[in-house]
Amino acid sequence: MSDDDSIFFNARLMDTAKNNTTYGLQDPCTKEKGSGLKRCRAAQECTDESGAAGVNMDIVVGGANEGSRSARGTQMCVSDAQAAGTNDDGYVPLPVFTLQDFQRLAVAPAENHVQPTPDTLKNMNTNVYAVAQPQSFETALGGYPVSVRAYPVQYTWNYGDGTTLGPTPLTGSPLAEGAWDVPTDTSHVYTATGDYSVSLTTYFFGEYNIAGTGWQPVAGYNQVVSPAVPLSVWRATVHNVADDCRINPSGLGCPGGSR
Numbered sequence: 001m002s003d004d005d006s007i008f009f010n011a012r013l014m015d016t017a018k019n020n021t022t023y024g025l026q027d028p029c030t031k032e033k034g035s036g037l038k039r040c041r042a043a044q045e046c047t048d049e050s051g052a053a054g055v056n057m058d059i060v061v062g063g064a065n066e067g068s069r070s071a072r073g074t075q076m077c078v079s080d081a082q083a084a085g086t087n088d089d090g091y092v093p094l095p096v097f098t099l100q101d102f103q104r105l106a107v108a109p110a111e112n113h114v115q116p117t118p119d120t121l122k123n124m125n126t127n128v129y130a131v132a133q134p135q136s137f138e139t140a141l142g143g144y145p146v147s148v149r150a151y152p153v154q155y156t157w158n159y160g161d162g163t164t165l166g167p168t169p170l171t172g173s174p175l176a177e178g179a180w181d182v183p184t185d186t187s188h189v190y191t192a193t194g195d196y197s198v199s200l201t202t203y204f205f206g207e208y209n210i211a212g213t214g215w216q217p218v219a220g221y222n223q224v225v226s227p228a229v230p231l232s233v234w235r236a237t238v239h240n241v242a243d244d245c246r247i248n249p250s251g252l253g254c255p256g257g258s259r
Helices: 011-016 034-043 099-103
Strands: 023-026 045-047 053-061 070-079 091-093 111-115 119-121 125-131 135-141 144-158 164-168 194-210 215-217 222-225 229-234
Touching: 034 045, 099 194, 099 222, 111 194, 111 229, 125 144, 125 194
Parallel strands: 119 229
Antiparallel strands: 023 053, 023 091, 045 053, 053 070, 111 125, 135 144, 144 164, 144 194, 194 215, 194 222, 194 229
Protein backbone atom coordinates (compact mmCIF):
# COMPACT_ATOMS: atom_id res chain seq x y z
CA MET A 1 0.00 0.00 0.00
CA SER A 2 1.13 3.56 -0.64
CA ASP A 3 1.35 6.45 1.79
CA ASP A 4 -1.95 7.63 0.32
CA ASP A 5 -3.58 5.00 2.53
CA SER A 6 -2.34 6.81 5.64
CA ILE A 7 -4.86 8.79 7.70
CA PHE A 8 -2.09 10.99 9.12
CA PHE A 9 -2.87 14.71 9.05
CA ASN A 10 -6.60 14.00 9.10
CA ALA A 11 -7.47 15.49 12.49
CA ARG A 12 -10.95 13.98 12.67
CA LEU A 13 -9.73 10.45 12.03
CA MET A 14 -6.74 10.87 14.34
CA ASP A 15 -8.95 12.08 17.18
CA THR A 16 -11.56 9.34 16.83
CA ALA A 17 -9.39 6.53 15.38
CA LYS A 18 -12.40 5.41 13.35
CA ASN A 19 -11.64 3.01 10.54
CA ASN A 20 -14.06 0.15 10.04
CA THR A 21 -11.91 -1.73 7.52
CA THR A 22 -11.01 -5.21 8.72
CA TYR A 23 -8.72 -7.67 7.02
CA GLY A 24 -8.69 -11.45 7.10
CA LEU A 25 -7.53 -14.52 5.22
CA GLN A 26 -9.70 -16.80 3.15
CA ASP A 27 -8.85 -20.37 2.13
CA PRO A 28 -9.25 -20.36 -1.68
CA CYS A 29 -9.89 -24.11 -1.68
CA THR A 30 -12.86 -24.18 0.73
CA LYS A 31 -15.47 -24.77 -1.96
CA GLU A 32 -13.47 -27.41 -3.80
CA LYS A 33 -14.19 -31.11 -3.39
CA GLY A 34 -12.57 -34.43 -4.28
CA SER A 35 -9.77 -34.28 -6.82
CA GLY A 36 -10.36 -30.56 -7.31
CA LEU A 37 -9.61 -29.97 -3.65
CA LYS A 38 -6.38 -31.98 -3.91
CA ARG A 39 -5.26 -30.01 -6.96
CA CYS A 40 -6.11 -26.71 -5.27
CA ARG A 41 -4.24 -27.67 -2.10
CA ALA A 42 -1.16 -28.64 -4.12
CA ALA A 43 -1.30 -25.38 -6.08
CA GLN A 44 -1.45 -23.33 -2.89
CA GLU A 45 1.56 -24.93 -1.17
CA CYS A 46 4.28 -22.42 -0.29
CA THR A 47 7.15 -21.71 2.10
CA ASP A 48 6.65 -18.91 4.60
CA GLU A 49 9.25 -16.32 5.64
CA SER A 50 10.64 -18.63 8.33
CA GLY A 51 11.23 -21.39 5.80
CA ALA A 52 8.39 -23.55 7.10
CA ALA A 53 5.85 -25.26 4.90
CA GLY A 54 2.75 -23.20 4.45
CA VAL A 55 -0.24 -22.45 2.28
CA ASN A 56 -1.29 -19.42 0.25
CA MET A 57 -4.49 -17.78 1.41
CA ASP A 58 -6.46 -14.94 -0.15
CA ILE A 59 -6.34 -11.58 1.63
CA VAL A 60 -9.93 -10.38 2.01
CA VAL A 61 -11.53 -7.16 3.19
CA GLY A 62 -14.49 -7.44 5.52
CA GLY A 63 -15.54 -9.22 8.66
CA ALA A 64 -16.51 -12.75 9.63
CA ASN A 65 -19.75 -12.58 7.63
CA GLU A 66 -19.00 -14.23 4.30
CA GLY A 67 -21.43 -11.97 2.49
CA SER A 68 -19.50 -8.88 3.60
CA ARG A 69 -16.07 -10.11 2.48
CA SER A 70 -14.33 -9.40 -0.80
CA ALA A 71 -10.97 -10.61 -2.07
CA ARG A 72 -8.25 -8.03 -2.68
CA GLY A 73 -6.65 -10.08 -5.44
CA THR A 74 -3.52 -10.78 -3.39
CA GLN A 75 -2.40 -13.75 -1.35
CA MET A 76 -0.27 -14.36 1.72
CA CYS A 77 1.79 -17.43 2.51
CA VAL A 78 0.94 -18.48 6.06
CA SER A 79 2.14 -21.39 8.12
CA ASP A 80 0.10 -24.57 8.28
CA ALA A 81 -0.58 -23.80 11.95
CA GLN A 82 -2.05 -20.40 11.09
CA ALA A 83 -4.09 -21.87 8.25
CA ALA A 84 -5.48 -24.46 10.64
CA GLY A 85 -7.16 -21.65 12.58
CA THR A 86 -9.80 -21.06 9.89
CA ASN A 87 -13.50 -21.39 10.64
CA ASP A 88 -15.94 -23.63 8.78
CA ASP A 89 -15.97 -21.45 5.68
CA GLY A 90 -12.18 -21.15 5.56
CA TYR A 91 -11.89 -17.66 7.05
CA VAL A 92 -9.42 -16.48 9.69
CA PRO A 93 -9.31 -12.86 10.92
CA LEU A 94 -6.00 -11.07 11.10
CA PRO A 95 -5.09 -9.88 14.61
CA VAL A 96 -5.66 -6.26 15.66
CA PHE A 97 -2.66 -4.20 16.76
CA THR A 98 -3.90 -2.67 20.00
CA LEU A 99 -2.83 0.34 22.05
CA GLN A 100 -1.13 -2.07 24.45
CA ASP A 101 0.90 -3.48 21.54
CA PHE A 102 1.80 0.08 20.53
CA GLN A 103 2.91 0.93 24.06
CA ARG A 104 5.32 -2.01 24.07
CA LEU A 105 7.35 -0.45 21.26
CA ALA A 106 10.40 1.62 22.16
CA VAL A 107 8.98 4.94 20.94
CA ALA A 108 11.64 7.59 21.58
CA PRO A 109 10.44 10.50 23.74
CA ALA A 110 10.54 14.08 22.51
CA GLU A 111 13.48 16.28 23.47
CA ASN A 112 12.39 18.50 26.35
CA HIS A 113 14.02 21.97 26.13
CA VAL A 114 13.90 24.85 28.59
CA GLN A 115 15.33 28.35 28.06
CA PRO A 116 17.12 29.61 30.05
CA THR A 117 18.38 26.63 32.05
CA PRO A 118 19.44 25.55 34.64
CA ASP A 119 18.46 28.95 36.09
CA THR A 120 15.69 31.39 35.30
CA LEU A 121 14.14 34.47 36.93
CA LYS A 122 10.94 35.00 38.84
CA ASN A 123 8.20 36.99 37.01
CA MET A 124 9.97 36.62 33.67
CA ASN A 125 9.12 34.40 30.70
CA THR A 126 10.78 30.98 30.65
CA ASN A 127 10.53 29.32 27.26
CA VAL A 128 9.92 25.61 26.73
CA TYR A 129 9.74 23.64 23.50
CA ALA A 130 9.67 20.06 22.26
CA VAL A 131 11.51 18.36 19.41
CA ALA A 132 9.97 15.06 18.30
CA GLN A 133 10.17 13.00 15.14
CA PRO A 134 7.91 10.47 13.39
CA GLN A 135 9.19 6.93 13.92
CA SER A 136 8.71 3.58 12.23
CA PHE A 137 8.98 0.02 13.51
CA GLU A 138 8.89 -3.52 12.23
CA THR A 139 7.45 -6.09 14.61
CA ALA A 140 5.23 -9.17 14.63
CA LEU A 141 1.79 -10.01 15.96
CA GLY A 142 0.36 -13.50 16.11
CA GLY A 143 3.06 -14.69 13.76
CA TYR A 144 2.30 -12.01 11.16
CA PRO A 145 4.72 -9.19 10.25
CA VAL A 146 3.54 -5.73 11.24
CA SER A 147 4.81 -2.30 10.18
CA VAL A 148 4.04 0.53 12.60
CA ARG A 149 4.31 4.30 12.24
CA ALA A 150 4.24 6.66 15.22
CA TYR A 151 3.58 10.38 14.83
CA PRO A 152 3.91 13.02 17.60
CA VAL A 153 0.65 14.98 17.59
CA GLN A 154 0.14 16.53 21.03
CA TYR A 155 2.18 17.69 24.01
CA THR A 156 1.59 18.41 27.69
CA TRP A 157 4.05 20.36 29.84
CA ASN A 158 4.02 20.30 33.61
CA TYR A 159 6.01 23.34 34.75
CA GLY A 160 6.50 21.91 38.22
CA ASP A 161 4.75 24.71 40.13
CA GLY A 162 1.26 23.29 39.83
CA THR A 163 0.52 24.65 36.35
CA THR A 164 0.38 22.75 33.08
CA LEU A 165 -0.11 23.39 29.38
CA GLY A 166 -1.83 20.91 27.10
CA PRO A 167 -2.58 18.59 25.56
CA THR A 168 -1.77 20.94 22.69
CA PRO A 169 -0.45 20.50 19.15
CA LEU A 170 1.96 23.37 19.84
CA THR A 171 5.58 22.28 20.00
CA GLY A 172 7.05 25.66 20.87
CA SER A 173 10.31 26.82 19.32
CA PRO A 174 13.75 27.98 20.46
CA LEU A 175 14.43 31.63 21.08
CA ALA A 176 16.83 33.57 18.94
CA GLU A 177 20.40 33.51 20.17
CA GLY A 178 20.85 35.89 23.10
CA ALA A 179 17.11 36.44 23.56
CA TRP A 180 15.39 35.99 26.92
CA ASP A 181 12.20 37.02 28.72
CA VAL A 182 10.28 36.63 25.45
CA PRO A 183 6.64 35.44 25.71
CA THR A 184 5.88 32.47 23.43
CA ASP A 185 2.96 30.08 22.93
CA THR A 186 4.52 27.65 25.38
CA SER A 187 6.43 29.92 27.77
CA HIS A 188 5.69 30.16 31.49
CA VAL A 189 6.14 32.82 34.18
CA TYR A 190 7.15 31.53 37.61
CA THR A 191 5.77 33.65 40.43
CA ALA A 192 7.84 32.13 43.23
CA THR A 193 11.49 31.28 43.62
CA GLY A 194 12.58 27.69 44.19
CA ASP A 195 13.68 24.51 42.49
CA TYR A 196 11.30 22.98 39.95
CA SER A 197 11.20 20.12 37.48
CA VAL A 198 9.75 20.70 34.00
CA SER A 199 8.24 17.53 32.56
CA LEU A 200 6.90 16.79 29.08
CA THR A 201 4.51 14.12 27.84
CA THR A 202 4.16 13.53 24.10
CA TYR A 203 1.08 11.87 22.62
CA PHE A 204 1.94 9.67 19.64
CA PHE A 205 -0.71 8.68 17.12
CA GLY A 206 -0.03 5.27 15.59
CA GLU A 207 -1.05 3.34 12.53
CA TYR A 208 -0.16 -0.20 11.59
CA ASN A 209 0.00 -2.35 8.48
CA ILE A 210 -0.26 -6.06 9.13
CA ALA A 211 1.31 -8.23 6.47
CA GLY A 212 0.97 -5.51 3.83
CA THR A 213 -2.83 -5.44 3.97
CA GLY A 214 -3.22 -1.68 4.50
CA TRP A 215 -2.71 1.08 7.06
CA GLN A 216 -5.12 1.21 9.97
CA PRO A 217 -5.17 3.47 13.04
CA VAL A 218 -4.25 2.30 16.50
CA ALA A 219 -7.17 3.03 18.82
CA GLY A 220 -5.66 5.52 21.25
CA TYR A 221 -2.56 7.62 21.82
CA ASN A 222 0.74 6.31 23.17
CA GLN A 223 1.79 8.74 25.90
CA VAL A 224 5.60 8.91 26.14
CA VAL A 225 7.25 10.85 28.96
CA SER A 226 10.52 12.73 28.35
CA PRO A 227 13.25 13.13 30.97
CA ALA A 228 12.42 16.06 33.24
CA VAL A 229 14.53 19.23 33.18
CA PRO A 230 15.57 20.61 36.60
CA LEU A 231 15.19 24.38 36.92
CA SER A 232 16.03 26.89 39.63
CA VAL A 233 13.99 30.09 39.78
CA TRP A 234 15.74 33.14 41.25
CA ARG A 235 14.51 36.61 42.09
CA ALA A 236 16.00 39.59 40.32
CA THR A 237 17.86 42.22 42.38
CA VAL A 238 18.92 45.71 41.37
CA HIS A 239 22.61 46.55 41.08
CA ASN A 240 24.31 49.58 39.64
CA VAL A 241 26.32 47.84 36.97
CA ALA A 242 27.34 48.73 33.45
CA ASP A 243 26.06 45.49 31.91
CA ASP A 244 22.83 45.35 29.90
CA CYS A 245 21.41 41.80 30.04
CA ARG A 246 20.06 42.12 26.53
CA ILE A 247 23.55 42.91 25.30
CA ASN A 248 25.44 40.72 27.76
CA PRO A 249 23.14 37.90 28.99
CA SER A 250 25.95 36.49 31.14
CA GLY A 251 26.35 39.73 33.11
CA LEU A 252 25.61 40.15 36.82
CA GLY A 253 21.98 39.37 37.62
CA CYS A 254 21.27 38.02 34.14
CA PRO A 255 20.14 34.45 33.44
CA GLY A 256 23.26 32.34 33.15
CA GLY A 257 25.39 35.05 34.71
CA SER A 258 26.97 35.27 38.14
CA ARG A 259 24.73 36.10 41.09
